[in-house]
Amino acid sequence: MENTLRKYFIAGNWKMNKSTTDAEDLIKSIVSEIGKQIDVTVAVCPPFTSLDTVSRIVENTNVLLGAQNMYPEINGAFTGEISPDMLRSLFCTYVILGHSERRAYFNETDEFINLKVRSALENNIKPILCVGETIEERDAGNTMNIVERHVVKGLAGVSNDFAENLVIAYEPVWAIGTGKTATPEMAQEVHHQIRRLLSNQFGEAIAAKIRILYGGSMKPANASELLDQPDIDGGLIGGAALESISFNKLVEIAIQKSA
Ligand code: PEP
Numbered sequence: 001m002e003n004t005l006r007k008y009f010i011a012g013n014w015k016m017n018k019s020t021t022d023a024e025d026l027i028k029s030i031v032s033e034i035g036k037q038i039d040v041t042v043a044v045c046p047p048f049t050s051l052d053t054v055s056r057i058v059e060n061t062n063v064l065l066g067a068q069n070m071y072p073e074i075n076g077a078f079t080g081e082i083s084p085d086m087l088r089s090l091f092c093t094y095v096i097l098g099h100s101e102r103r104a105y106f107n108e109t110d111e112f113i114n115l116k117v118r119s120a121l122e123n124n125i126k127p128i129l130c131v132g133e134t135i136e137e138r139d140a141g142n143t144m145n146i147v148e149r150h151v152v153k154g155l156a157g158v159s160n161d162f163a164e165n166l167v168i169a170y171e172p173v174w175a176i177g178t179g180k181t182a183t184p185e186m187a188q189e190v191h192h193q194i195r196r197l198l199s200n201q202f203g204e205a206i207a208a209k210i211r212i213l214y215g216g217s218m219k220p221a222n223a224s225e226l227l228d229q230p231d232i233d234g235g236l237i238g239g240a241a242l243e244s245i246s247f248n249k250l251v252e253i254a255i256q257k258s259a
Contacts (some may be wrong), residue, residue: 005209055232069093095116097154110150114153127166158201227257
């Protein structure tokens with residue numbers, strides 16, 4: 001990256017893992033080792049059930065809190081859903097939106113994800129918008145079209161006033177939880193295209209400040225080369241975020257590159 005406009009960002013997506021007790025143990029190990037560092041933005045996104053516990057432990061540290069999903073309305077008859085206000089009351093800074101698992105298993109459309117992105121921004125929560133192609137889409141030569149659709153539709157109607165609070169995560173679906181990683185060159189090509197799309201919508205100066213994370217089997221063994229790419233500004237980490245040893249190592253790699 002080597003870009004003074006964008007600090008590296010390492011975010012952990014714990015998905016539907018960790019009991020409250022296990023979440024407490026994990027966040028304590030993370031905070032004790034990297035809770036004071038200031039060179040890299042670090043966030044953890046536990047399940048809803050552990051947000052409160054984790055929030056209390058990260059208070060007064062440099063580890064930020066994120067949620068894994070959100071409903072776009074502020075309150076009302078939406079059984080089982082969680083609003084931006086509720087997330088803010090737990091001191092969430094970020095929310096992951098449009099993760100491929102939500103698109104695939106919960107039929108989330110670009111239009112619905114866009115409502116959530118705009119609601120998050122308007123309610124002072126920074127969205128991490130996930131975009132990325134399936135293996136069938138890549139094999140058919142459709143990667144750029146799919147990513148363009150996810151970005152353009154996901155960000156429709158977002159004004160320049162809010163754009164700097166956006167984070168995009170490029171997550172090729174075929175690389176998530178599979179051990180297969182995009183090569184640094186493959187990932188960079190897509191990240192570059194995403195930045196071009198951001199530039200079309202918000203202008204070059206704002207696009208240069210928006211962080212684009214890579215996600216898909218990122219781990220200490222492959223992070224360095226990925227983070228060396230000019231448009232890769234960090235990682236959204238699934239499996240390797242479930243153990244403090246690997247997550248903290250990823251943060252340390254990013255710290256070294258920031259020096
Ligand atoms: C994810 O689902 O956001 C992810 C990147 O998972 P993994 O690191 O396990 O591939």
